Amino acid sequence: MPVRSLEPLDNLSVDPVVAVAVQRVNPSQNHCGLLFREAGGDARLAHLAWHCDFRHEAATTTYTYARVDLHPLRSPAVAGWCAKVARANTNNIIPYGFSYPTACFDRKTGAWLLGQDGLGLTCATFVLAVLSSAGVNLVDVDRWDSRTEDEDWRQKIIDALGHRHAERASYLNAHREALRYRPEEVAGAALHALADYPVEMAKAVDAGERVNEQLSAG
């Protein structure tokens, strides 16, 4: 089955729906989050914008969207879980981190379980972690590889965090050994068919390049 394309917000009016929201921040950096719409509800966006800066807000056209391939019988369960996590974490305690912890959200409340000082998430691993908790594993994390250029990215993040969050930057500097899942690759993985989940790295990277092309084309 061919990989689908990103869609504008207007295409996601059928509920319930779950999608990876992706936007270009600067020429070398994208950002992603989760769009979800429960039956009868509005399209909402949940994303980790930065260290202890979780956002739960109305979905906007500043993002484009990679719809997660879910059957209509399954979408309500996943959208409902996304909504629970979104509502439970507006206290801004999810730290930024290079790790990809599993079982990091309370199954009952959706709240972040790991505190502010240890393991954290990126915008991309936030999306992966929430969906994984709902049984949707977008990428094959067990066979993901490190890339030398990702180390440059980690250093940029540490430098940027150091301006306002020196303690956190110091922590990340000491815990920088982690794989990177790029926002466009997470969005690209979502564009595959459900049967292809979890998407292997090479396919996610390819799909991520097409996501980048679409974002560049505006």
Add this chain to the structure above:
Amino acid sequence: MSTLAATQSDLVRSNAAPYAGYGAATTVRKFSGYEFGPGEAAWVRSVRQASARKSVPAAMADLYDAVDDLLRAGNFAAVDRGLAEVSLADLKPELWVALLTVTYAAKDRLRHRAAFAGEVQRALQQMSIEPESVLHGLL
């Protein structure tokens, strides 16, 4: 020992070593009423009633609350009993999937989950829906 007393004891004991997949239950939970009663498991009754009376999102929220309470408390037996007893005809199909979703992380502790999943697969086939197109990753 009554069934109720045994269940309460199980809840307390389970919090000494909470099930890792459901986070750290740091306090002893108060018994919340999802005990084994005569007949069907109480959580099945509440979810069945919610399925009949509420919207899918509201019924799903009730299902998540009921099952997660039990799983967090380590009361796998009560969840398992419900999985063995629940009738698909009493739940909206979206709730079949929700039940498989909420129990996925504990599937190795739930003896009757595989049989329930098999029932769901057969029911989907009878609806002319390819089970894998719905349940991929949940079995």
